[in-house]
Amino acid sequence: MANPDLGQRDLQAAATSHRGDRIFNRVVTGAAFTALLVLAGIAVFLGIQVIPAFQSQGLSFLTSTGWDINTDPPTAGIFGMLYGSLLIAGIGLVIGTPVALLLSIFLVFIAPPRVSRILTNFIDLMAAIPSVILGLWAFYILNSQAQVWQELLNQYLGWIPIFQNDSGNFQGTPFIAGFVLAIMMIPIVTSVTREVLGRTPPELINASEALGCSMWTMLRYVALPYGRGGIVGGIMLGLGRALGETVAVFFVLKIVFDTNWYHVIESGGGSVATLIVSRFGEVSGAFELNLLLAAGFFLFLGTLIVNVIANLIVTRTGRLQK
Amino acid sequence: MSTSEFEEIIVLEEQLIEAEATAPRPVELAAQDVSVWFGKRKVLEGVSIDFPKNTVTALIGPSGCGKSTFIRTLNRLHELIPGAALAGQVVYEGQDIYSKDVDPVHIRLKIGMVFQKPNPFPSMTIRGNVLSGLKLSGMKRSGHDEIVEETLTKAGLWKEVKDRLNHAAGDLSGGQQQRLVIARALAVNPHVLLMDEPCSALDPASTLKIEETIRDLSSSVTIVIVTHNMQQAVRVADNTAFFLASENEPGHVVEQGVTTDIFGNPQDQRTLDYVNGRFG
Amino acid sequence: MTTHTEVFDESRLVELREQLPIRPWRSKPRRFTWSVIIASLAPAVFVGLLYVFADIPGALLLVAVYLPVQIFASGLAAYVTRGTRGIADSVIIVNAIGATVFTGIILASLLGSLIIRGWAALSAHFIFQNNVYINPSTPLEYGGIGHAILGTFLIVLISAVIAVPIGIATAVYITEVRGRAVPYVRFFVQAMSGVPSVVAGLFILTTLVVTGALSQSALAGGLAYAILMLPTVARTAEEVLKLVPEELRTGALALGSTRSRTVFRVVLPAAKTGIITAIILGIARVIGETAPLLLAAGNADQTVVNPTGSPISSIPTYIFNNVALPYPDAVTRAWGAALVLIVLVAVLFTLARVIGARKPGR
Numbered sequence: 001m002a003n004p005d006l007g008q009r010d011l012q013a014a015a016t017s018h019r020g021d022r023i024f025n026r027v028v029t030g031a032a033f034t035a036l037l038v039l040a041g042i043a044v045f046l047g048i049q050v051i052p053a054f055q056s057q058g059l060s061f062l063t064s065t066g067w068d069i070n071t072d073p074p075t076a077g078i079f080g081m082l083y084g085s086l087l088i089a090g091i092g093l094v095i096g097t098p099v100a101l102l103l104s105i106f107l108v109f110i111a112p113p114r115v116s117r118i119l120t121n122f123i124d125l126m127a128a129i130p131s132v133i134l135g136l137w138a139f140y141i142l143n144s145q146a147q148v149w150q151e152l153l154n155q156y157l158g159w160i161p162i163f164q165n166d167s168g169n170f171q172g173t174p175f176i177a178g179f180v181l182a183i184m185m186i187p188i189v190t191s192v193t194r195e196v197l198g199r200t201p202p203e204l205i206n207a208s209e210a211l212g213c214s215m216w217t218m219l220r221y222v223a224l225p226y227g228r229g230g231i232v233g234g235i236m237l238g239l240g241r242a243l244g245e246t247v248a249v250f251f252v253l254k255i256v257f258d259t260n261w262y263h264v265i266e267s268g269g270g271s272v273a274t275l276i277v278s279r280f281g282e283v284s285g286a287f288e289l290n291l292l293l294a295a296g297f298f299l300f301l302g303t304l305i306v307n308v309i310a311n312l313i314v315t316r317t318g319r320l321q322k
Numbered sequence: 323m324s325t326s327e328f329e330e331i332i333v334l335e336e337q338l339i340e341a342e343a344t345a346p347r348p349v350e351l352a353a354q355d356v357s358v359w360f361g362k363r364k365v366l367e368g369v370s371i372d373f374p375k376n377t378v379t380a381l382i383g384p385s386g387c388g389k390s391t392f393i394r395t396l397n398r399l400h401e402l403i404p405g406a407a408l409a410g411q412v413v414y415e416g417q418d419i420y421s422k423d424v425d426p427v428h429i430r431l432k433i434g435m436v437f438q439k440p441n442p443f444p445s446m447t448i449r450g451n452v453l454s455g456l457k458l459s460g461m462k463r464s465g466h467d468e469i470v471e472e473t474l475t476k477a478g479l480w481k482e483v484k485d486r487l488n489h490a491a492g493d494l495s496g497g498q499q500q501r502l503v504i505a506r507a508l509a510v511n512p513h514v515l516l517m518d519e520p521c522s523a524l525d526p527a528s529t530l531k532i533e534e535t536i537r538d539l540s541s542s543v544t545i546v547i548v549t550h551n552m553q554q555a556v557r558v559a560d561n562t563a564f565f566l567a568s569e570n571e572p573g574h575v576v577e578q579g580v581t582t583d584i585f586g587n588p589q590d591q592r593t594l595d596y597v598n599g600r601f602g
Numbered sequence: 603m604t605t606h607t608e609v610f611d612e613s614r615l616v617e618l619r620e621q622l623p624i625r626p627w628r629s630k631p632r633r634f635t636w637s638v639i640i641a642s643l644a645p646a647v648f649v650g651l652l653y654v655f656a657d658i659p660g661a662l663l664l665v666a667v668y669l670p671v672q673i674f675a676s677g678l679a680a681y682v683t684r685g686t687r688g689i690a691d692s693v694i695i696v697n698a699i700g701a702t703v704f705t706g707i708i709l710a711s712l713l714g715s716l717i718i719r720g721w722a723a724l725s726a727h728f729i730f731q732n733n734v735y736i737n738p739s740t741p742l743e744y745g746g747i748g749h750a751i752l753g754t755f756l757i758v759l760i761s762a763v764i765a766v767p768i769g770i771a772t773a774v775y776i777t778e779v780r781g782r783a784v785p786y787v788r789f790f791v792q793a794m795s796g797v798p799s800v801v802a803g804l805f806i807l808t809t810l811v812v813t814g815a816l817s818q819s820a821l822a823g824g825l826a827y828a829i830l831m832l833p834t835v836a837r838t839a840e841e842v843l844k845l846v847p848e849e850l851r852t853g854a855l856a857l858g859s860t861r862s863r864t865v866f867r868v869v870l871p872a873a874k875t876g877i878i879t880a881i882i883l884g885i886a887r888v889i890g891e892t893a894p895l896l897l898a899a900g901n902a903d904q905t906v907v908n909p910t911g912s913p914i915s916s917i918p919t920y921i922f923n924n925v926a927l928p929y930p931d932a933v934t935r936a937w938g939a940a941l942v943l944i945v946l947v948a949v950l951f952t953l954a955r956v957i958g959a960r961k962p963g964r
Binding site: 018020021023024025027028029031032033034035036038039041042045046049098099100101102103105106107110111119121122123124125126128129130131132133134135136137139140141148149152183186214215216217219237240241243244245246247251273276277280281289292293296299300303304306307308310311 | 688699792805860887893
Binding site: 397399402404427428430431434435437439441443444445446454455457458459460461503506507510 | 780847849850852853854855856857858859860863864867868872874
């Protein structure tokens with residue numbers, strides 16, 4: 001740091017020359033790297049589980065579908081699960097994002113401050129509802145409602161391929177799972193977008209009002225472009241959470257290994273996280289457990305990537321706005 | 323004893339007092355060619371000032387001329403700012419305080435500091451604040467009650483708070499908090515007390531009290547005070563140094579000397595303009 | 603003759619006293635009021651009539667009929683009062699209110715069903731008894747979730763003992779030590795907060811349980827919880843430590859304090875309430891997590907106090923095991939346990955709000 005050419009003296013080395021402080025520094029620094037240690041631990045210990053899975057199944061572990069552990073040779077492919085996780089998270093995004101965005105517009109720009117404060121508390125509470133309770137509610141309350149919705153969707157919009165249903169069975173569909181994920185994502189996304197929209201500089205809002213902008217033009221040309229990065233980041237944080245969600249999906253999605261490509265209101269779909277929990281109870285031996293751990297590794301990898309991108313976007317926009 | 327002898331003694335005594343007042347006192351703390359950087363930006367250049375023992379030295383100058391930065395180099399608080407760098411020496415008791423084998427904690431114990439904004443520790447009582455220096459520095463001094471009374475008296479706060487020593491420090495007014503902070507600094511027996519605009523956040527009555535406190539303390543402590551208030555410098559300081567920074571240039575000392583000279587008979591035109599309020 | 607001084611004419615007082623305040627900026631043209639009333643009432647009346655006389659399900663009616671009609675009516679009203687510029691605004695406002703109502707209905711349904719269905723299970727023995735000798739068809743007069751409540755407390759306690767000091771130390775590294783690795787540490791903590799709970803469970807399972815180092819137990823479950831709790835504690839603690847004024851730190855250092863004493867005696871005490879909030883939020887984050895405990899803590903019917911030896915039940919796993927059983931009483935127990943869990947979460951949450959709302963350093 002110090003530049004001896006200018007006659008500068010090294011201050012940083014001396015700043016922690018006290019002995020007690022050196023120990024303190026070391027302990028705190030060590031603790032600060034726990035996060036890295038845990039992440040690395042997860043990557044390594046779940047990562048080595050991929051080796052036997054690949055030795056047995058090759059790359060088809062990721063690209064094929066099926067789960068016949070007790071045949072000889074056993075076959076296992078989690079493509080349907082990986083794709084299913086993306087599909088239900090995608091449905092969650094499609095339903096949840098507009099709601100979350102409109103909700104935060106209401107909280108920031110429309111509702112009186114007091115109403116906004118109260119609603120914000122409720123939405124934060126909603127974010128804290130445990131997923132097992134969400135699953136319980138979805139299983140008994142949402143499910144019967146969703147049957148009616150899906151039948152209507154099929155009846156009126158059935159000519160659109162994604163709303164086809166030939167079996168007449170509307171139980172355990174990706175749509176219901178996605179709807180539950182949307183409910184989970186709404187408070188998460190809202191809390192980020194609300195913050196981002198709330199940080200729109202009042203000068204800009206005032207300026208647009210002085211120019212005679214309506215609320216729509218203000219949103220369209222000031223608030224939304226200004227908060228775009230943060231909003232995208234918030235949506236991706238919600239997506240990361242949805243990809244890893246296990247228990248809430250467990251009760252409303254019928255796990256089938258065949259890939260359900262786009263029949264969102266047809267019974268059966270996939271989810272890596274739910275697969276792990278649902279198979280774990282009746283796991284048939286070390287090999288199947290190994291397969292589940294390997295699946296867990298890819299779940300970890302996927303959510304890690306989504307989260308890292310989300311956080312980079314959120315922090316970068318945060319910095320730009322300062 | 324005849325009257326003439328008596329008069330002679332009086333004259334001699336007066337001469338002695340005068341001599342004592344004007345005689346150069348031993349230098350306690352001295353900055354020698356101190357230059358300061360924040361990252362690549364040089365903010366101070368070649369500052370050399372001697373601080374004689376038990377005197378008050380005022381650092382004056384317009385905002386942004388590096389006075390506050392300079393005063394923080396005198397007890398090694400400067401180095402806490404990331405990217406801070408320094409050249410030159412600060413000599414205390416014949417030793418460079420920035421040399422490798424000097425513990426900054428030890429330096430800060432001997433060279434205390436009072437900040438612009440009163441900063442009593444909110445989680446502690448008034449008494450706890452006065453004694454906090456002892457606890458934080460791990461210093462052992464017996465007779466805590468005496469220390470509390472003595473330092474609060476020195477800081478001119480004892481009468482106001484003696485009945486509520488166990489109240490939270492945050493309950494005090496701004497002026498009282500500042501005097502509490504001075505008492506806190508005195509409790510560790512510093513030899514030098516640095517004051518960075520101690521009155522700028524206070525009302526005139528509190529300012530007056532703090533100035534009295536400074537005058538009283540100067541018999542036993544060497545004081546360096548940064549101030550924006552030129553009357554204050556005239557009222558409290560024995561010596562004054564005038565800092566100035568021209569645009570995009572590092573700050574430096576334009577003129578320093580006995581306060582009455584700086585204000586009554588400045589040698590530099592810029593000093594004359596500044597002390598007469600023509601800029602700054 | 604005119605003078606420069608003027609004396610207030612007392613007789614004007616009577617006249618002045620009768621002055622009424624007016625707010626010209628508030629008064630809206632009559633047409634405006636009527637448009638708003640018609641635009642708000644007409645769609646509701648129309649849809650209400652449809653609901654009564656035509657056999658269309660409520661949800662479809664709301665989404666497919668009411669919303670478009672309301673948007674149209676509001677747009678029309680906006681056009682009448684404000685011209686074309688008003689239409690887009692009215693669409694936004696109607697949709698925003700619609701989204702808020704949608705979310706509100708879901709939250710109300712969630713909380714309402716929990717209270718209504720869970721209430722039936724609640725009783726003193728439900729809170730204190732355990733699940734031994736209870737099978738899914740046992741009537742509600744017997745058995746309870748005492749063992750699960752105790753299990754949850756034990757597991758959360760273990761995770762807090764592990765995660766809280768590390769989380770606070772991480773925050774201290776970021777705000778106090780300010781080492782060169784701060785951006786990286788922040789990055790890893792953020793990445794860690796995205797680890798799915800099931801993965802945390804798998805990690806403990808594969809490193810400790812499968813290897814035989816630890817059986818399924820409160821300790822294993824607590825370790826899995828700690829992975830989830832650590833980032834929440836670290837990030838919240840970082841936020842509150844940042845609120846501690848810099849003057850306190852320099853003030854302490856200027857008194858000859860070391861870095862460590864400054865942290866322990868000045869910074870952390872000044873941020874005490876915020877730190878407590880961070881701990882509570884960390885607990886609230888994990889207390890309802892199910893998947894890690896299914897993998898790492900297992901399940902038990904009896905009351906377990908030994909943190910290492912044997913599998914242990916918890917409220918979330920209790921709910922999980924009872925949800926899909928074909929016995930009404932077992933399902934009611936699940937709702938009851940869910941009500942207890944949500945009350946715990948709400949209490950923690952309110953506690954964090956109340957404590958967090960206090961000024962730091964008071």
